[in-house]
Amino acid sequence: MFFPLAAAQGAIGIGLWSFFPFGETGAAWHAHEIVFGYAMAVVAGFLLTRANPQAVAWCLAVWLTARLVWMVPDTPDLVRAASGIASTGTIAFLAGRSFLRGVKRTQNVVFPALLAALVLCEVTAQVGTLQSAPATVRSALLFAVLLIVLLIVVMGGRIAGAALSGLAQRAGRDRIPPQPVLERLLVAATISVGVAVSTSTPALLAATTWVAAAGIVVRLVGWRAGFGLADPALRSMAVSHGLIALGLAGIGAGLFRPPWPEHAPLHLVTIGGIGIATVTMMLKTQAQRARLPLPAATITTAVVLLALASIVRALGFGWPDVSYRIAAIAWIAAMALCLVTLLRRRASGCGRP
Known part of the structure; x- marks a missing residue:
């Protein structure tokens, strides 16, 4: 159930933020829910395959509670903070424990470590909220975004790279070798970006974001042998990596005071x-x-909508009243399409994540 709930929360959260803001649903709530609501639900659906049903049900209940307490007026901040920490902590603990049971290589311990770091970011953000320290909240949320990026770049990159290599070899082309050194560089550079954000060091931020962006581009170039053979899912992962690289490069360009605001890239x-x-x-x-067959048309349409939303949101800072709404509508449409597809397949008894 985590995947449909993630898609629903992604659509509802942006809908409230963009069109029906109320109460505590401000900028900090918006950023928090995208990371610790939506993204963590996707992580749970992906990694909680070995947890027992009772643990998953408990995890689901805690996650839902953390989302709903923000909708109830006059809920004490301490209750909201506790529920958020409990939600992120439960998912990270169960997913990390499940992942460790299947670890065959020491380097894979990076994933439980990233999950633990996400819990620390949640705690820091909630403490910052309780202490009315917006700078602390902002740094914690940005660091959490970078940790999600790392999960995508490392885990998603390994899966995509292996799949593309297999396609290339079956077509009689050279094998696409894994790039462990590049992966370690990406991990170090991305974590350093978080340090630069937390310490407000523009020069370090520029250097580390550009290194990370360059590393992702090098990886994409290395995958080129399999692109022509790839299905929409693998191509979309390449698009995801490319937009991450472009965004990181844009963040680093802030050192030179570009015309765009820092949140655009x-x-x-x-x-x-x-x-x-x-x-x-x-x-x-x-x-x-x-x-089941891959829902290729759904993935392609969702990728187009999300790419459009990201570009309009990044470049539309000069006319925010229009561009931000266009981006929100495109995001909501992509999430709704994903939700309908997930529920339709689940209703037929074909899917359980």
């Missing part, structure tokens, strides 16, 4: 990079688990 990373990767993961994972 960030939306290439979040709407484009994270949005496309997570929707693709949900639809492809459900299809694989249910042994």
